[in-house]
Amino acid sequence: MSTDPSFDAAASRSVLLHELIDDPESSGRVKLRVLTGDRPTGPLHIGHYLASLRSRVELQDKGIESLVLVADYQVITDRDSVGAIQDNVMGCVLDYLAAGIDPEQSTIFTHSAVPALNQLLLPFLSLVTDSELRRNPTVKDELAATDGRPLSGLLLTYPVHQAADILFCHANVVPIGRDNLPHVEQTRLIARRFNRRYAGGQEVFREPDALLSDAPLVLGLDGQKMSKSRGNSVTLAATADETAALIRKARTDSERRITFEPGRRPEVSSMLTTAALFRGESPQQIAEQVGDGGAAQLKKVVIEAVNEGLAGHRRRRAELAADQAYLRDVLRAGNARADEIAEATLATVRQVMQMTY
Structure with a gap:
């Protein structure tokens, strides 16, 4: 056991979640929904492939409903421009499909195409304090990586936006590494506070559980953490x-x-x-x-x-890249599905907050 009670509790829940996922009979009794995603700040690399893409496919193939977010709005949390955002978004979609994510089983979507998801940010922001956000390790780590840039409002509220990502679709499984646990704990807190403050104790949002990964850390080519922004990775697009x-x-x-x-x-x-x-x-x-x-x-x-x-991934990637219309169709269909889910959630939120006019 660690010296961190919150981590110990999350780890215990993660163990039970792994058992539930691996037991087909148990999975039939409890509906599981997974939310994962990436910020399209650049091409995905082998770190993404080893730590997340393969596990996403495994969860999907076990029959777990999955939503995969290309978090395009979160690109600008710590930078002045979105860069080659369209190419990066489509590159993510390309690598998801090449890795084995099936659009018939999983929903691939973008932030900017789902307005109702982003509207949830407003009531959720009322549930957290400025000091709570400033103490959030994710905010502090992201700010440190910006080399002295002033803290933007979007970066400060980054954990709340992540909470909206998870709660809009009522995801109860969030696969992460230990360093990302604070944003799941923040989401759990927001869910509890919403239910208590606005829903009179009714469970509008279920508290999600982290599915903790035991994938080992793969360093970048320079010996530092592998990162798109550092340019120290082997991208999945590389020959x-x-x-x-x-x-x-x-x-x-x-x-x-x-x-x-x-x-x-x-x-x-x-x-x-x-x-x-x-x-x-x-x-x-x-x-x-x-x-x-x-x-x-x-x-x-x-x-x-x-x-x-990566031979199979590269072969499938090349085949898929030749059909850009199909990639756009996949994303449009995923966006429409996510938007439908988000609108239903927002309607419920408005109802319990007595904001239906």
């Missing part, structure tokens, strides 16, 4: 040759013998983890295979593992 060139430039160390020691050798261990995740082996097994081959042999093994692991 096999481009992937090889990028990995050959990745930071390692000078020790000849390759060992898996995350604390002492984070860069080498991250590369071992990457190869292991693509090959379905352990990092220790990969290290033993490389042995005294040094960084050059390690990189060769990682290049082969990544390119072999």
Whole structure:
């Protein structure tokens, strides 16, 4: 157990949720709905593929209803412009489909196409204080990453917008890593306060549970956290040759013998983890295979593992990219479905708040 009671409670709920998902009979008794998503600030990379895309497909294939958000409005929380937003949005859709997300089973949609979702932000903002938002780790981390830029109103209210993402569709399963747990806890708090303040104790919003991921951290090519904004990643759009060139430039160390020691050798261990995740082996097994081959042999093994692991994704991606009309149709259909859900939720909110005129 950790020294954080809120994490311990969330971890216990996550264990039960995993059991519920893996038990088909139990899943039949409780309706589960998953909300996941990405900010389209740039191309998705292998970190997204290993940590989230594959698990989204697994949940979908277990029959769990899934909504996948391309959070285009959240691009401007910490920057002045949206950049190549349309290309980035369509790139996300492309990678979702190539990874195996089925638009017949999962709803892919964007913030900007669902006005009712964003309107929920107003009543939800009335349920949190300025100091609560400023203490939120997500806000503090995002602000620190902006290199001294003033805190924007949108960044300050970022956790509340995330709460609207989850609650508009009554999602009760939110797959995340431990570092993102605060935004689920904020959502749970908003749900409780809404039910108590505006609905007289009636459960309009069910408190969602975090489905905590045990996926190991994969570092970027420079040894820092893999990030689109840092440009230290291998994108899913990269060719096999481009992937090889990028990995050959990745930071390692000078020790000849390759060992898996995350604390002492984070860069080498991250590369071992990457190869292991693509090959379905352990990092220790990969290290033993490389042995005294040094960084050059390690990189060769990682290049082969990544390119072999992404071969099917790249093939499907190329096929899908040739049919832009289909991609737009998928997004339009997903937007329409999400909008229908959001309008129904907003109608309920207006009713319990006595704002139906």
